[in-house]
Amino acid sequence: MEKIIFLGLIIPILIFVVYLGGRAIMTGFSAKNSNQSNLENENSLEDTKNLTSELNKLNELLKNGVLTEEEFDKAKKKILDN
Numbered sequence: 001m002e003k004i005i006f007l008g009l010i011i012p013i014l015i016f017v018v019y020l021g022g023r024a025i026m027t028g029f030s031a032k033n034s035n036q037s038n039l040e041n042e043n044s045l046e047d048t049k050n051l052t053s054e055l056n057k058l059n060e061l062l063k064n065g066v067l068t069e070e071e072f073d074k075a076k077k078k079i080l081d082n
Contacts, residue, residue: 054079 055076062072 051079 058067058072058075058079061067062069067075
């Protein structure tokens, strides 16, 4: 009789603990995926800003006569290929 009562109490508690653990793990995976996609978006935005600033610098050098059109095209191609 005592064993039945003991098992009747322990089994639901164990099931509940496993449920909570699984839910916590799934929440962690979800947060990790969300954080990773946010980092990728930030890196992409930062790369675009760097690309734009580099192209603007090259354009200024071309306008100031420091670079020739040929040098500008080579440098621009090098930046865009990366």
